Amino acid sequence: MSREEFIEQYYVERSGTNSVKWDGLKDRFSTTNLLPLWVADMDFKVPKEIQEKMLERIEHGVFGYSLVSDTYYESFIQWQKKRHNIEIKEEWIRFTTGVVNSFNYLIQAFTEEEESVLILAPVYYPFYDAVNNNNRHLVVSQLVNDKGSYSIDFNQFEADIIKMDVKLFLHCSPQNPVGRVWSKEELEQLFSICEKHQVKVISDEIHQDFIQPGKEFVSALSLKESYLDSVFVLSAPSKTFNIASLLHSHVLIPNEGLRNQYDIFAEKAVNNTISLMGTIATEAAYTHGETWLDELIQVIEYNYSVMKAMFEKELPHVLVSPKEATYLAWIDLSYYLKDQNIVEVMEKKAGIAIDYGEWFDKDHQSFIRMNLATKTENVVTATRKIIEALVN
Ligand SMILES: Cc1ncc(COP(=O)(O)O)c(C=O)c1O
Numbered sequence: 001m002s003r004e005e006f007i008e009q010y011y012v013e014r015s016g017t018n019s020v021k022w023d024g025l026k027d028r029f030s031t032t033n034l035l036p037l038w039v040a041d042m043d044f045k046v047p048k049e050i051q052e053k054m055l056e057r058i059e060h061g062v063f064g065y066s067l068v069s070d071t072y073y074e075s076f077i078q079w080q081k082k083r084h085n086i087e088i089k090e091e092w093i094r095f096t097t098g099v100v101n102s103f104n105y106l107i108q109a110f111t112e113e114e115e116s117v118l119i120l121a122p123v124y125y126p127f128y129d130a131v132n133n134n135n136r137h138l139v140v141s142q143l144v145n146d147k148g149s150y151s152i153d154f155n156q157f158e159a160d161i162i163k164m165d166v167k168l169f170l171h172c173s174p175q176n177p178v179g180r181v182w183s184k185e186e187l188e189q190l191f192s193i194c195e196k197h198q199v200k201v202i203s204d205e206i207h208q209d210f211i212q213p214g215k216e217f218v219s220a221l222s223l224k225e226s227y228l229d230s231v232f233v234l235s236a237p238s239k240t241f242n243i244a245s246l247l248h249s250h251v252l253i254p255n256e257g258l259r260n261q262y263d264i265f266a267e268k269a270v271n272n273t274i275s276l277m278g279t280i281a282t283e284a285a286y287t288h289g290e291t292w293l294d295e296l297i298q299v300i301e302y303n304y305s306v307m308k309a310m311f312e313k314e315l316p317h318v319l320v321s322p323k324e325a326t327y328l329a330w331i332d333l334s335y336y337l338k339d340q341n342i343v344e345v346m347e348k349k350a351g352i353a354i355d356y357g358e359w360f361d362k363d364h365q366s367f368i369r370m371n372l373a374t375k376t377e378n379v380v381t382a383t384r385k386i387i388e389a390l391v392n
Pocket of ligand 1: 101249
């Protein structure tokens with residue numbers, strides 16, 4: 001179906017549904033009367049097969065403790081094979097109730113208090129919280145920003161690992177918020193440094209399905225065999241199919257020793273992690289959701305190009321980072337902000353709720369992250385309001 005038809009069929013008004021994005025503004029913003037383009041979920045309904053399978057189960061009427069079916073495993077393994085050319089073995093899979101929970105568990109299970117955990121910034125802000133809240137030592141290695149395009153300073157990365165005796169690297173792949181899909185060469189370099197210094201890697205691949213057409217996502221699971229011995233891969237259907245509240249995600253652990261260690265930890269700390277509705281929705285999504293996802297990606301790519309073109313025309317010094325993945329745009333407003341306060345510009349003047357750059361890295365105060373997973377009209381309205389607020 002066309003972009004317009006997709007929006008017509010799947011866009012849905014969410015105000016008044018206890019949506020964090022639409023109804024939860026008061027905790028983070030100065031006012032609630034704002035057009036929300038913040039929290040990373042979407043204003044689109046799931047593929048209809050997800051709803052149908054969930055409704056079938058609701059009709060059954062019992063929601064007791066549940067197992068995961070063989071067909072579930074098949075659908076997940078097939079999806080990873082078909083979309084990303086990753087070979088996953090069933091025994092690697094563990095279930096959790098969310099990716100943020102997962103990396104918190106892994107930090108607890110595989111590092112001691114005060115040990116160092118490294119992140120590459122700017123990055124999704126719960127990465128900071130997970131390290132700090134677990135009393136680990138946070139090491140922040142900066143990505144290099146060249147006019148909006150981000151890359152890794154491998155010398156700095158290695159120097160930080162050595163200097164701070166880093167034990168664990170929490171990696172975001174693709175990277176939220178800068179939108180990078182890390183290439184095979186970049187990943188090989190990161191992993192070879194980590195292997196050399198015996199640093200374990202958590203690869204958060206939650207954004208793996210939102211890849212710009214023409215780009216290729218490379219999972220940590222498709223690198224050199226030996227890297228599998230020190231990696232944990234986090235994947236989930238929640239971002240891809242807009243089912244975050246169903247609390248269902250995967251931890252993939254190829255190495256048997258690490259898996260056993262995780263299982264011992266999980267037995268005391270991660271009880272009862274099978275979300276019945278989560279598994280039902282996910283199996284339906286992986287089995288029937290591919291066309292829906294490809295159509296959705298067209299909408300997101302279009303929204304990105306419209307927003308970017310508006311800035312280029314009206315405010316050519318706004319730097320919109322190339323978006324290789326995710327449905328989030330990373331935008332540098334520093335040229336126009338000057339001494340204006342970004343919160344005032346966004347909330348008072350433009351009337352929009354957006355993620356502030358500072359949430360992702362303290363040195364990105366004049367950046368915003370815009371959620372593009374909504375109808376085009378909302379993206380155009382928000383962009384117009386930002387442009388007007390910056391020039392007036
Ligand atoms: C990199 C990354 N990891 C994890 C999450 C959240 O995952 P969950 O809702 O499963 O905890 C997000 C949400 O935006 C994210 O961007």
